[in-house]
Amino acid sequence: MERATERILPLFVTAICLVLILPIAIVIVLAFSGQTFLKFPPDSYSLRWFAAFFGNARWQASLWSSVVIAVIACVIATSLGFFAAYAFVRHDFAGKKFLLSLMLLPIIVPTVITAIAMYFLSAKFGLVGNVLWIGACHAALALPVVLLILLSTLQGVDVNLERAALSCGSSWPRMMLRVVVPLAAPGIVSSALFAFLASFDELIVSLFLTNAATQTLPVRIWNSLHLEVEPTIAAVSAFLIAVTAAVLLLDRVLRGRRAAKA
Amino acid sequence: MAQTNSSRQALLLMLPSYAMLALTFLAPLVWFFVRVLLIDASPSALPDTIVSVVTSRPMLIATVATNWISLLVTATTLLLGYPIAYYLANRDGMRFALVVFCVIVPYFTSVIVRTYSWMVLLGRNGIVNQLLIGSGLIQEPLPLLYNKFAIVVGMTYVLLPYMVLTLYAAMKAIDPTLTRAGKALGADAFYVFRRIYFPLTLHGVISGSLIVFILSIGFFITPALMGGPSDVMVAMLIERSIEITLDWPTATVMSLFLLLVTLALYAIYYRVTDIRRLMGG
Numbered sequence: 001m002e003r004a005t006e007r008i009l010p011l012f013v014t015a016i017c018l019v020l021i022l023p024i025a026i027v028i029v030l031a032f033s034g035q036t037f038l039k040f041p042p043d044s045y046s047l048r049w050f051a052a053f054f055g056n057a058r059w060q061a062s063l064w065s066s067v068v069i070a071v072i073a074c075v076i077a078t079s080l081g082f083f084a085a086y087a088f089v090r091h092d093f094a095g096k097k098f099l100l101s102l103m104l105l106p107i108i109v110p111t112v113i114t115a116i117a118m119y120f121l122s123a124k125f126g127l128v129g130n131v132l133w134i135g136a137c138h139a140a141l142a143l144p145v146v147l148l149i150l151l152s153t154l155q156g157v158d159v160n161l162e163r164a165a166l167s168c169g170s171s172w173p174r175m176m177l178r179v180v181v182p183l184a185a186p187g188i189v190s191s192a193l194f195a196f197l198a199s200f201d202e203l204i205v206s207l208f209l210t211n212a213a214t215q216t217l218p219v220r221i222w223n224s225l226h227l228e229v230e231p232t233i234a235a236v237s238a239f240l241i242a243v244t245a246a247v248l249l250l251d252r253v254l255r256g257r258r259a260a261k262a
Numbered sequence: 263m264a265q266t267n268s269s270r271q272a273l274l275l276m277l278p279s280y281a282m283l284a285l286t287f288l289a290p291l292v293w294f295f296v297r298v299l300l301i302d303a304s305p306s307a308l309p310d311t312i313v314s315v316v317t318s319r320p321m322l323i324a325t326v327a328t329n330w331i332s333l334l335v336t337a338t339t340l341l342l343g344y345p346i347a348y349y350l351a352n353r354d355g356m357r358f359a360l361v362v363f364c365v366i367v368p369y370f371t372s373v374i375v376r377t378y379s380w381m382v383l384l385g386r387n388g389i390v391n392q393l394l395i396g397s398g399l400i401q402e403p404l405p406l407l408y409n410k411f412a413i414v415v416g417m418t419y420v421l422l423p424y425m426v427l428t429l430y431a432a433m434k435a436i437d438p439t440l441t442r443a444g445k446a447l448g449a450d451a452f453y454v455f456r457r458i459y460f461p462l463t464l465h466g467v468i469s470g471s472l473i474v475f476i477l478s479i480g481f482f483i484t485p486a487l488m489g490g491p492s493d494v495m496v497a498m499l500i501e502r503s504i505e506i507t508l509d510w511p512t513a514t515v516m517s518l519f520l521l522l523v524t525l526a527l528y529a530i531y532y533r534v535t536d537i538r539r540l541m542g543g
Contacts, residue, residue: 110480
């Protein structure tokens with residue numbers, strides 16, 4: 001039995017891994033297709049669908065609005081989440097696990113319900129289409145991501161260094177700025193990256209809260225998918241995959257640094 | 263550190279985060295339910311509204327479909343995820359990195375992109391049908407998209423990483439001397455797996471299944487794009503009653519129902535899981 005498992009397991013895992021990665025790989029290949037319909041493998045290759053994406057003013061407006069909203073969400077979630085994560089790691093208090101589980105609620109509550117409720121309130125105050133407000137709403141969804149990354153980062157910061165700074169007369173804010181932030185910097189940056197990604201890729205809240213002028217990339221993909229599966233979408237998807245890959249790669253590099261520091 | 267005002271300081275540090283959650287997450291939810299169910303409608307009519315919505319035919323059909331699809335997705339992610347997690351827990355170096363890559367890249371790719379990629383594969387003129395017809399195995403394209411099968415495939419694809427990461431964390435925590443002891447005492451590999459290894463991963467199996475099921479019942483994007491006209495899940499029904507019929511009371515009651523079920527399951531999850539393990543963190 002053991003030998004059979006040893007032989008079958010790698011085959012099974014290889015097959016699943018192919019099924020996991022192939023859909024993404026195929027979309028990337030199709031993005032470079034030279035044809036007007038999706039055929040795999042394409043008969044010819046070109047950059048025409050990327051040209052259609054980057055040359056179209058409406059796609060560009062969506063890209064811009066995605067970036068602006070994601071930067072706002074990333075700044076809010078990372079800065080607020082940093083202090084909360086610090087409190088969870090360095091302080092002991094009643095109801096810690098419960099308070100933490102509350103912060104993770106935005107990823108547990110079905111996003112459709114959250115999005116409809118946000119829309120309901122936003123419509124009342126005229127906030128539909130307001131990028132600052134959409135960024136703040138995305139920050140709520142990105143907060144759990146930031147928190148989970150920073151919890152493990154801050155656990156790796158030696159509390160004795162903080163004690164040393166404080167006992168040498170440093171004020172608390174100065175200690176945070178000169179000791180904790182530099183030591184946790186790689187983790188802070190990677191939490192910011194994933195917060196950016198969480199907002200950049202978010203669809204449902206954007207679907208309800210954006211208007212024609214502030215439509216994000218995922219919303220435009222969603223709208224196009226209801227019409228037809230055109231190759232421009234493959235190019236936009238390949239672009240989104242590239243952004244994900246860039247974030248994962250940067251995180252890898254930062255992790256290497258974190259490991260080197262430890 | 264001043265331990266005396268430790269909890270006050272902790273409270274201050276957490277205040278901005280909770281304030282933001284209260285403003286952008288909690289306030290909209292509370293306002294939504296209170297306004298639609300208690301202010302716009304008369305509170306005395308609420309029990310009747312709830313009964314009529316929850317027992318309405320579309321809601322019953324959607325509830326059955328949602329549970330059925332979510333159970334299928336949970337079972338498939340478990341069956342596929344367990345061997346992958348086992349492989350990851352027992353390998354290192356290049357092979358470990360490669361499998362992690364295949365799990366992590368889809369995990370962080372936008373759900374809309376992942377759904378689109380399966381639509382390209384499964385469509386009537388999609389890649390799978392092109393290959394099958396090209397190889398002469400079939401003459402007519404198979405109906406692979408716009409049905410429950412497509413929904414289960416798409417959702418399994420999106421949710422599998424949650425299962426793998428949860429199971430991996432559970433398996434990594436197992437003391438390898440336990441299975442070695444079992445073998446040394448003469449148990450065969452299957453017996454060791456059944457009586458020692460699997461029971462030790464059981465809390466991972468339960469947490470993983472719960473998180474996948476919780477996320478499944480509220481799923482919207484994938485079923486909306488990959489399902490057929492009759493495959494309506496509860497989250498889609500909620501969205502439709504707002505976008506198409508503009509029936510806010512019905513949407514609100516259905517949301518309340520879905521929210522309560524989700525929170526009840528999350529309460530169970532909370533009891534059985536170290537919450538920090540969520541998303542393999």
